[in-house]
Amino acid sequence: MSAIAGYVGNADPAVLDKMLNAVAYRGDRSDTAHANGAGIGYRMWSGRPGKSSGVHQNGDSLCAVSGSVVPRVDSPASELPAILNDPARLARLDGNFAAAWWDGDRKRLSFLRDPFGVRTLYYVEHAGVFYFASELKQILAIPGFRNEPDLVAIHKYLTFSFVPGEDVPIKGVKRLLPGRIAVWQDGKLSITPYFALREKIDPELAVRKPAVKLVRRLCREAVTKRLNGESEVGLFLSGGLDSSGVGVWLKQAGVNVKAFSLDFGKASVERDQAKIVAETLGIPLTFVKAGGEDLVPVIMDLVWKLDLPFGDAVTGPQYLMARAARQAGLSAVFNGEGGDQLFGGWTSKPMISAQLYAGLYGEDSREQNYLRSYHRFYNLEDRLYTPEFLAQIGPPGPRRALLAPYLRSENATTFLNRIRLADISLKGSQNILPRMDRTSQCWGLDVRAPLFDRALAEASFTLPPQMKLHGACEKYVLKLALQKYLPREIVWRRKFGMSVPITDWALGPLAGVLEDLLGPVSLKRRGLFRPEYIAELRAGHDQPNEIRRRRIGERLWTLAMLEAWFRVFIDGKGVSPGGSA
Amino acid sequence: MKCIRCNKDSNYKDRTNGTCPNCKGAFVFEPKNGDPITDMLFLNAINGVSGDGRIRWGVEHLYYEINRRWKRSRMPMGCIFILLVATAGLLGAAAINAAAVPNKPLPTTKKDPAATKTVSFALGGAVALMILTVGLVSRIPRPLVRMDLATFNRLWDRWRQVNGTPKGLIERMPEPEMPKDLEADIGDYSFDRAVICDRARTVDLLVANNFHFENNCAILSIEGYPKGPFKVIMAMLKRNPKLQIFVLHDATIPGCRLAQRLITEPEWFGGCGLRVIDLGLRPRHAGPFHGLLLEGPSIRPNDEIGIEQAEAEWLSKYKLELAAARPEQVLKRLFAGLMAHAADDPRAADSSGSVTTCGAFDAGGYGGADGDGGGGEGGADAFG
Known part of the structure; x- marks a missing residue:
């Protein structure tokens, strides 16, 4: 719950204040330091345990760490040089952080992100100065920087529902990938990974008992080491296996927990399950009402806080739930994100099915199927894009190229683990975690x-x-690990997932917002999309082979968030549009 | 006749060499020369089955779509009734007037000229109306298809020669074997559900439209298609003791017995104690397919395994292929059937298994583009 920014080169030192003020909501005070041709700034909340208290300066050395480092250290900023200089510590480095170290003696800037990408770092070279920052809006605060949209990155967003890889939808700006250290020295940037997952199957773990024991122990430790001494923490409880499991381990750690769950009214899918889990664990549970009408007043603020366009409608309800947790007096909250990616949920079975039937009727690669799994506009470009937009998106290869390092990785030999690598690195690190962090950061909440x-x-x-994946049973080992603590109906039932009733909202309470964002006037002005296709979606019709009604809302939300992003970050140059509830 | 390229309406004499006088594009069909349909009807049928090029479809779907559109009767029943009443009225009038004509014996042949004229007029009118009625009655759709397959195939070949293969047509690649470089673990897993079809072309329709991918679903034909991965997929299916099994078939004697075969034959799921859900088609689904039926085998099934007594008579007279339903409707109704049973316990009461019928294909509207068969959304989604 904080942000950093910095520069190397001949910049006006006051630029740091501008960059920190652009994210004033990320803290109640700022600290800046300058040394020998560089400057680093830090926006933070006072008195948060386990966080740096400011920019650490030691002669010409400047360090700042936004977030928490695991294993926990009292002052992450002062420890940063030691961590970066010690391969053994780097090999264990974990947490949720974005960090930077200016080594004035060697005139070298190092900056890095946590292994899974909770915290983000952008960078850009502008007018001979190298800048980095936690948020895109901080980059846009650099005087004289031109914010031209990058339509190739927008095209990727429309396929994935988030902007994948190092791309940022503003020309010239790049994003450091998670688990990487970037070094800027002598006008050159080099990037090296300090973290990569590699399959190393232990045959002894094919036996249930040792496998379950290992998972239980590591899950418990993962929760415990993320407690920074808070007396009470929140839990976003969906009623599914993963968040329920985190609830179990939080209770085992002896910390007070308040749970929050979303209430979609009649469209709620897991409401009863959340109740059962809370009662089983003895955790007080608050249901947070989330309806389309609740999002109307906050959409533009949500888009501004998200920083990049995110096309999953879960961001709206998450924003409302984080607000409720903050209003309940909490500063830290836990969730169950990651269970699917690590233990074989979601995409495994469809990808297996696709692989078995591949090639019967034409080209049907693993990458194509994975792109299809996002259910946005892959292969619908001709229907959606205007000819002008189509002419600027380049060939189809780059999207598939993003996937090949995982889906055909040499770090794994099994099909399932290759899909896991893609899910962790793309869906997890580039979508779920950054959007989760930002919807919580909105409210000063550390997630x-x-x-x-x-x-x-x-x-x-x-x-x-x-x-x-045991037969057709997903997350088998996690279920075994939790069956002794949770009711059978929670552990062994078929997964439902959080189904945001976005189609009902898009065609109902959000229809006015969509008219503003995706109506003919707006579409004509932006010039990217064909109005006929969007009009069909807004009338409640999708492709004839699209059997799920939910896709209508998902696609409309993806488009609406993009147009809102254009208004805030391109037309509005990243300045807050207001509307925070 | 309208040109499919420029929409220009032209007369026969203007269509020199079978080309459009406006854009010079070639016509495929010429009703004046005996072709049963026009280019525009054929094109509209293609657009109908392909959802304007957005859905994959088979040539068999086009055959039924052409039959659905060809010489479609437009509500003649009311007209026929009025014509019959009018005919009866005229005949009545003729009879009354005939009675009014002096019935004097010959040679006094002096008749009332006005009455004679009225009788002649009434009889003439009645004959004309009867001819019209017979004409309209001939347009009432019959249960069986009007255009035979051989005629359709000739038309289809000619269409492709001029206009090429339409977008979305499912054409099989040379059937691939299981790729040799596929990871070894892929056969270790299983599926949530299986859809077993009585014909490979139904498998083609579902797989080409990604139904398997969207629904964690194995799709196989009873004859073992697709051959490449068939054995691997069957072994995978048997790994899930809670496998949901659905059958999708033609309304034929073997089709209606498909579910029974699955729960009795050991190479399928005999002895597994699973419940098989029969989605159709069965004779009761035939209502919306009037005019799209095929002739049945003319013999009643010799036992009632998988077939109810009331169905046996129908199945001896007719056959109804699943391809008579538009691809969009098949996908949506199948999905609705899956969702309707998403929370069911797939296990039968004992190891002999059981069969349940499902109503997903019950409602009408198969020909329309706006059927709402896919409206229900359960939670057994493939993605979040």
């Missing part, structure tokens, strides 16, 4: 996803994949 734990993730790649 922790303990299942995205480095030791646990590494251990998950020592498990035989059949312990993750």
Whole structure:
């Protein structure tokens, strides 16, 4: 719950204040330091345990760390040089952080992100100065910087529902990938990974007992080491297996927990399950009402806080739930994100099915199927894009190229683990975690996803994949690990997932917002999309082979969030549009 | 006749060499020369089955779509009734007037000229109306298809020669074997559900439209298609003791017995104690397919395994292929059937298994583009 920014080169030192003020909501005070051709700034909340208290300066050395480092240290900023200089510590480095170190003696800037990408770092070279920052809006605050949209990155967003890889939808700006250290020295940038998952299957873990014991121990530790001494923490409880499991381990750690769950009214899918879990664990549970009408007044603020366009409608309800947790007096909250990615949920079975039937009627690659799994506009470009937009998106290869390092990775030999690598690195690190962090940061809330734990993730790649997907049973080992603590109906039921009733909202309470964002006037002005196709979606019709009604809302929300992002970050140059509730 | 390229309406004499006088594009069909349909009807049928090029479809779907559109009767029943009443009225009038004509014996042949004229007029009118009625009655759709397959195939070949293969047509690649470089673990897993079809072309329709991918679903034909991955998929299916099994078939004697075969034959799921859900088609689904039926085998099934007594008579007279339903409707109704049973316990009461019928294909509207068969959304989704 904080942000950093910095520069190397001949910049006006006052630029740091501008960059920190652009994210004033990320703290109640700022600290800046300058030394020998560089400057680093830090926006923070006072008195948060386990966080740096300011920019650490030692002669010409400047360090700042936004977030928490695991294993926990009292002052992450002062420890940063020691961590970066010690391969053994780097090999264990975990947490949720973005950090930077200016080594004035060697005139070298190092900056890095946590292994799974909870915290973000952008960078850009402008007018001979190298800048980095936690948020895109901080980059836009650099005087004289031109914010031209990058339509190739927008095209990727429309396929994935988030902007994948290093791309940022503003020309010239890049994003450091998670688990990487970037070094800027002598006008050159080099990037090296300090974290990569590798399959190393331990045959002894094919036996239930040791596998379950290992998972239980690592999950418990993952939760415990993310407690920074808070007397009370929140839990976003969906009623599904993963968040329920985090609830179990939080209770075992002896911390007071308040749970929050979303209430979609009649469209709620897991409401009863959340109640059962809360009662089982003895955790007070608050239902947070989330309806389309609740999002109307906050959409533009949500878009501004999200920083990048995110096309999953869960961001709206998450924003409302984080607000409720903050209003309940909490500063830290846990969730169950990561269970699917580590232990074989969601995409495994469809991808297996696709692989078995591949090639019967034409080209049908693993990458194509994975792109299809996002259910946005892959292969619908001709219907959606205007000819002008189509002419600027380049060839189809780059999207598939993003996937090949995972889906055909040499770090894994099994099909399931290759899909896991893609899910962790793309859906997890580039979508779920950053959007989760930002919807919580909106309200000064520090969010922790303990299942995205480095030791646990590494251990998950020592498990035989059949312990993750056992027949058709997903997350098998996690279910075994939790069956002794949770009711059978929670552990062994078929997964439902959080189904945001976005189609009902898009065609109902959000229709006015969509008219503003996706009506003919707006579409004509932006010039990217064909109005006929969007009009069909807004009338409640999708492609004839699209059997799920939910896709209508998902697609409309993806488009609406993009147009709102254009208004805030391109037309509005990243300045807050207001509307925070 | 309208040109499919420029929409220009032209007369026969203007269509020199079978080309459009406006854009010079070639016509495929010429009703004046005996072709049963026009280019525009054929094109509209293609657009109908392909959802304007957005859905994959088979040539068999086009055959039924052409039959659905060809010489479609437009509500003649009311007209026929009025014509019959009018005919009866005229005949009545003729009879009354005939009675009014002096029935004097010959040679006094002096008749009332006005009455004679009225009788002649009434009889003439009645004959004309009867001819019209017979004409309209001939347009009432019959249960069986009007255009035979051989005629359709000739038309289809000619269409492709001029206009090429339409978008979305499912054409099989040379059937691939299981890739040799596929990861070894892929056969270790299983599926949530299986859809077993009585014909491979139904498998083609579902797989080409990604139904398997969207629904964690194995799709196989009873004859073992697709051959490449068939054995691997069957072994995978048997790994799930809670496998949901659905059958999708033609309304034929073997089709209606498909579910029974699955729960009795050991190479399928005999002895597994699973419940098989029969989605159809069965004779009771035939209502919306009037005019799209095929002739049955003319013999009643010799036992009632998988077939109710009331169905046996129908199945001896007719056959109804699933391809008579538009691809969009098949996908949506199948999905609705899956969702309707998403929370059911797939296990039968004992190891002999059981069969349940499902109403997903019950409602009408198969020909329309706006059927709402896919409205229900359960939680057994493939993605979050």
